[in-house]
Amino acid sequence: MIDSSLRWVDDRLGVAKSGRTFLDKIFPDHWSFLLGEIALYSFIVLLATGVFLSFYYVPSAHEIIYHGSYRPLDGQHVSEAYATTVGLSFDVKSGLLMRQAHHWAADIFLGAIAVHMARIFFTGAFRKPREFNWLVGVTMLLLAIVNGFLGYSLPDDLVSGTGIRIAYSIIESIPLVGSYIAFFLFGGNYPGSGVILERFFLLHILVVPALIAGLLAAHLGLLVKQKHTQFGGKGRTEDNVVGSPMFPVFMAKTTGFFFMITGGIALLSAFFQINPIWQFGQYQPYLITYAVQPDWYMGWLDGALRIMPSWEFVGFGHTLPLMVFLPAVVFPGLVFNIFFIWPFLEERYTKDHAYHNLLDRPRDRPKRTGAGVSMVTLMFMVFFASSTDVMANYLNLPLKAVLWFFRIAVPLAPIVAYFVAVKICQEMRAAEGIGKRKRAVIIERTAGGEYVSVSTEPHPGDGHEEVEAEPVPTFIDLTPPELATGPGVRRVMR
Amino acid sequence: MSDGSAPRDGHGALPPAALDDPRLQPYARHPERAQLVSGLAMFIGFLGFLGFGIAFWVADSPQWEAATLGIGFAATGFGVTAWGKYLMPQGPFVEERHAFHSTEEERAAMTAAVVERGGMVVKRRKVLGGLFALASAAMGVVLIFPLRSLGPKPGRTLFKTNWKKGSQLVAISGRPVTVDDLDVGGVLTVFPKGFEGTSPDQVILLRLGSGPDPFPLSAPGRTSWGAAGYVAYSKMCTHLGCPVGLYQEQTQQLVCPCHQSIFNVDAGAVPEFGPAARPLPQLPITVNRAGYLVATAGFDQPVGPGFWERP
Numbered sequence: 110m111i112d113s114s115l116r117w118v119d120d121r122l123g124v125a126k127s128g129r130t131f132l133d134k135i136f137p138d139h140w141s142f143l144l145g146e147i148a149l150y151s152f153i154v155l156l157a158t159g160v161f162l163s164f165y166y167v168p169s170a171h172e173i174i175y176h177g178s179y180r181p182l183d184g185q186h187v188s189e190a191y192a193t194t195v196g197l198s199f200d201v202k203s204g205l206l207m208r209q210a211h212h213w214a215a216d217i218f219l220g221a222i223a224v225h226m227a228r229i230f231f232t233g234a235f236r237k238p239r240e241f242n243w244l245v246g247v248t249m250l251l252l253a254i255v256n257g258f259l260g261y262s263l264p265d266d267l268v269s270g271t272g273i274r275i276a277y278s279i280i281e282s283i284p285l286v287g288s289y290i291a292f293f294l295f296g297g298n299y300p301g302s303g304v305i306l307e308r309f310f311l312l313h314i315l316v317v318p319a320l321i322a323g324l325l326a327a328h329l330g331l332l333v334k335q336k337h338t339q340f341g342g343k344g345r346t347e348d349n350v351v352g353s354p355m356f357p358v359f360m361a362k363t364t365g366f367f368f369m370i371t372g373g374i375a376l377l378s379a380f381f382q383i384n385p386i387w388q389f390g391q392y393q394p395y396l397i398t399y400a401v402q403p404d405w406y407m408g409w410l411d412g413a414l415r416i417m418p419s420w421e422f423v424g425f426g427h428t429l430p431l432m433v434f435l436p437a438v439v440f441p442g443l444v445f446n447i448f449f450i451w452p453f454l455e456e457r458y459t460k461d462h463a464y465h466n467l468l469d470r471p472r473d474r475p476k477r478t479g480a481g482v483s484m485v486t487l488m489f490m491v492f493f494a495s496s497t498d499v500m501a502n503y504l505n506l507p508l509k510a511v512l513w514f515f516r517i518a519v520p521l522a523p524i525v526a527y528f529v530a531v532k533i534c535q536e537m538r539a540a541e542g543i544g545k546r547k548r549a550v551i552i553e554r555t556a557g558g559e560y561v562s563v564s565t566e567p568h569p570g571d572g573h574e575e576v577e578a579e580p581v582p583t584f585i586d587l588t589p590p591e592l593a594t595g596p597g598v599r600r601v602m603r
Numbered sequence: 604m605s606d607g608s609a610p611r612d613g614h615g616a617l618p619p620a621a622l623d624d625p626r627l628q629p630y631a632r633h634p635e636r637a638q639l640v641s642g643l644a645m646f647i648g649f650l651g652f653l654g655f656g657i658a659f660w661v662a663d664s665p666q667w668e669a670a671t672l673g674i675g676f677a678a679t680g681f682g683v684t685a686w687g688k689y690l691m692p693q694g695p696f697v698e699e700r701h702a703f704h705s706t707e708e709e710r711a712a713m714t715a716a717v718v719e720r721g722g723m724v725v726k727r728r729k730v731l732g733g734l735f736a737l738a739s740a741a742m743g744v745v746l747i748f749p750l751r752s753l754g755p756k757p758g759r760t761l762f763k764t765n766w767k768k769g770s771q772l773v774a775i776s777g778r779p780v781t782v783d784d785l786d787v788g789g790v791l792t793v794f795p796k797g798f799e800g801t802s803p804d805q806v807i808l809l810r811l812g813s814g815p816d817p818f819p820l821s822a823p824g825r826t827s828w829g830a831a832g833y834v835a836y837s838k839m840c841t842h843l844g845c846p847v848g849l850y851q852e853q854t855q856q857l858v859c860p861c862h863q864s865i866f867n868v869d870a871g872a873v874p875e876f877g878p879a880a881r882p883l884p885q886l887p888i889t890v891n892r893a894g895y896l897v898a899t900a901g902f903d904q905p906v907g908p909g910f911w912e913r914p
Contacts, residue, residue: 135698205665206672238703271845274802275861278843278908281761288761288910293753298760299802299844336700350698353691361687368648368680372673379669394802395775395792395838397848397860414843414878415862421880421909430909432878433843466700498863508863509876576625578697 133581136359137339137352141228146363147221150370151214152325158211159314165197165204166190168263168310170303179387187391190265190306195387209378215257216383217374219406222250230451230481233469234338237462240452242331247448249324252317254406259313261404264384265306270392271401274299275414282433300394340468344578347466351578400499405492412494413440416515447484475534482530483523490519626696631689641685648679761912762905764803766886770795772808772835772896780896782831785810788852792838795898803906805838805846806886807857808896809868825871828887833896835886836872839907840864842879857883881909 119125136142169189175182177192178199187195197204226246229235235243258276262269277299280291294308295301336350345351353359377383389398403411413436422429455477456462471478493500494515501508549565631637654671658664705713725732772780772793780793791808798804812832828834836857840847845861850868856875857866864879866872872883884906887899905913 133696133698135694135696202663203659203665203668206669209665209669271861274845275843281908281910284911286911288757288912292755292757292760293750296754298757302754334703336698344695344697348700350700351695353694354696358687358691358693361691362684365680365682365684365687368676368683370680372675372677372680375669375673375676377673379666379673393800395800395805395846395848397846399849399860401845401860411862417878419864419874419878419880423914426914427911428909428913429911430880432880433908464702498860512863512877576695578695579626580698581694581696582624582627 132354132356134333134355134359135336135350135352135581136355137337137345137350139340141232142337143366144221144225144228146366147370148218148225149325149329150367151218151221151374152321153367154214154371154374155211155218156318158207158214159318161203161207162197162211163314165193165201166263166310167193168306170265170300170306182387182390185391188265188306190263191386191391194264194266198387206375206378209383210374211260212383213377213381214374215260216405217370219253219257222246222253223406226250226448227481227485231469231471231478232338232340233465233474233477235452236465237452237456238335238464239331239338242328242335243452244449245324245328245331247445249321249328250448251445252321252324256313256317256321257404257406259309259317261384261407262309263306263313264386265392266384266386267389267392267396267398268384268401269386270394271397272403272407273305274394279433279437282430283438284427284429284434336466338466338468340470345467347464349578350466354581402495402499408492408495409488410437410441410491412491412496412515412519413437415497416491416494416512416519418516444484472534472537475531475538478534479527479531483527486526487519487523490515490522494519626694627692629690630693634690637685637689641682641690644678644682644685646682648675648677648682651675651678757912761907761910764902764906765795765798765801766804766806766898766901767795768898768900770898770901772796772806772888772898773799775799780808781894782833782890782896783894785833787811787813787832790850792846792848793835793896802844803839806835807838807847807850808833808835808888809850811855811868825885825887827889828885828899830889830896833888833890834868835888835896835898836866836868836883837886837902837906838883840879841874841881841883841908842877844907847883 115125167189171189172186173189173192175185175187175192175195177183177196179195182195194208198208199205229243229246258272262273262276277291277295280294281287283290292298294305296304337352339345339350339352342351390396402408414433417432417436420431420435422431469477471481497511497515498508500506501511504511551563551565553561553563555561629637651671651674653675655668655675658667658671662668773796774780774791774793777796777799779796780791785791785808787810789810793806793808794801794804810832811829811834836847838846838848840859840861842859842862842864845859847857847859847864847866849858849860850856851858855868857868857872858864859866859877859879862878864877865875866879866883867875871885874880874882884902884904886902888896889899891897
């Protein structure tokens with residue numbers, strides 16, 4: 110059956126040879142390599158749930174009177190966008206599940222991308238020949254943030270509407286062209302001519318996802334072509350890949366992992382409510398609620414806006430709202446430019462033009478690790494700065510004190526973090542036996558009451574012997590059947 | 604998997620592996636147990652999916668749907684992953700990397716093809732090349748034009764609101780505000796009559812005092828801008844345009860809930876904390892003969908966040 114259908118396809122496309130090579134493709138094993146898979150699979154969940162949602166959602170600011178099954182809103186004037194979002198949550202079977210899963214998957218998608226990117230950075234996986242894939246990845250991160258914001262804005266609830274208002278003002282702050290861009294995008298002065306939800310909707314469900322999908326294909330294609338990186342270890346060199354084959358091992362693990370990610374998202378949706386827009390109510394430009402905060406991946410921009418001193422340049426007949434333009438336009442622009450050019454900066458600085466297929470341990474590159482820790486610290490600090498009001502309330506501190514803490518800590522902490530990280534890396538590199546597998550130490554008490562520590566030998570068959578890697582065999586010789594049920598040899602791979 | 608007659612394509616002479624090859628052994632020390640765990644997990648997964656079916660048709664509860672679906676996916680996934688990790692041959696297997704860069708000759712040939720053929724064509728047909736460049740440049744410019752259709756030019760829109768001399772202050776419902784509507788310490792969001800709910804027109808009306816005297820305002824030149832203890836400020840934050848909706852009577856502060864800019868109401872709504880740089884524009888109001896609050900003029904400056912064209 111398989112043979113005849115393969116024959117049919119192969120006659121026409123000639124896939125057997127490359128297909129066999131693909132089945133034998135080796136994937137190295139390390140827990141950190143599945144971070145990207147989390148992003149990939151949550152993206153698939155996003156697509157599936159998003160299609161379902163788009164069947165019901167109507168991107169219209171047109172005002173109607175709500176008459177759905179959510180009683181507290183009955184008879185209220187709401188936009189069609191808001192009404193259909195509430196409707197698909199309560200009046201469509203599985204609708205709430207799909208909406209919750211969509212939102213959770215988006216938050217996980219962004220988180221997985223961020224952590225995956227940190228893994229790539231700290232292990233030096235972006236180095237030659239993988240600079241292209243780094244650029245593709247950073248672009249996808251940018252698009253994912255944009256699409257997250259667009260999607261978050263669609264329900265037209267009080268919290269997301271406030272976010273759109275802020276976005277409008279940020280665009281307005283751009284010198285020369287700001288008000289023009291804002292007017293063209295929104296169709297007029299805020300809230301515009303009622304087109305923004307339609308425009309956001311089309312961008313959210315078509316343009317940006319198509320870009321992400323295309324880049325994703327390029328990301329994976331480059332991965333296949335350039336083969337995965339690996340950590341050093343027995344038998345692993347710059348010129349090979351050691352691990353388990355695509356079929357069946359990797360396929361089984363990754364399929365299972367896809368199921369687990371989807372299951373995790375579904376369980377989150379079951380037990381943790383996310384974005385209950387029916388509690389926030391319909392957006393009105395003159396209404397506001399306390400402790401408005403964006404989704405987590407926008408927090409760094411919100412935090413930067415909050416801690417910025419009130420500098421506004423006025424002169425020469427113009428106004429330049431620096432307290433908006435610097436944190437919300439210049440700051441993210443700088444951050445992403447650093448992301449984009451980092452591989453080239455590093456190559457230039459280290460004059461290292463060699464191919465790198467073996468990954469670095471972060472401690473072996475103290476300066477790069479320091480720079481990464483510094484950036485992560487900066488991001489965390491501005492992120493936490495986006496909840497100054499909540500913190501002040503919760504910790505019972507004056508808002509002023511919390512704000513000033515962040516105004517000082519945000520620029521200072523990354524510098525301190527850099528030096529601490531570099532120092533820790535240097536100390537770790539100097540330590541004896543670090544990175545080596547530790548053996549069990551047994552403490553024995555002698556008859557005289559003395560305690561002696563005895564270090565153990567590795568147990569034979571305990572899985573600590575490493576086997577030399579071999580190419581994937583073409584077929585398996587079944588001759589010694591008595592060994593088929595014999596005890597397996599357990600190996601721990603590094 | 605036994606297929607001795609398969610052609611050894613692409614791999615040269617690979618050795619056949621024997622079943623006792625350590626690379627073909629499962630990772631699990633006790634494969635039977637691993638099989639049991641994996642199988643059990645997948646069976647739980649099956650039950651989870653079954654439960655989703657029941658929840659969908661019978662219970663019609665999103666919580667049960669999500670929980671059963673989650674169990675279905677997570678348990679099945681765990682089973683399959685455990686199967687792959689513990690019961691399939693783990694290797695280590697090795698694959699050689701091949702340099703994917705071309706040889707120097709191939710590179711030279713490619714460069715030569717581009718330079719020579721391209722040069723040959725363009726040099727011979729300089730006019731055509733130039734015209735194509737011209738057309739492309741024109742295309743690049745004119746294809747930007749349709750973006751202009753997206754919206755109107757800002758013009759003076761950002762400088763204007765619908766407030767003008769004599770505009771009656773009304774609540775969102777359209778009900779006119781009388782001098783007796785608010786107690787001291789009370790606030791109300793008001794609009795010019797006929798423009799209820801429009802974003803740039805939102806004004807926060809506060810009653811800071813009572814009695815017939817105009818409320819003494821410390822903002823110079825604005826002593827007559829309030830009436831009967833009432834003052835009115837644009838409700839759009841001068842930082843990012845959020846409604847400055849939190850009024851703290853004891854400290855006489857207006858707080859923006861978005862980024863915590865704080866405006867001092869006593870001193871003419873000047874920013875005293877946070878990222879906002881400009882005071883909230885004040886709307887001059889008075890009480891007319893019928894006892895209704897009306898504006899004596901429009902705003903004397905653009906409301907809301909800053910923008911380039913703002914003087």
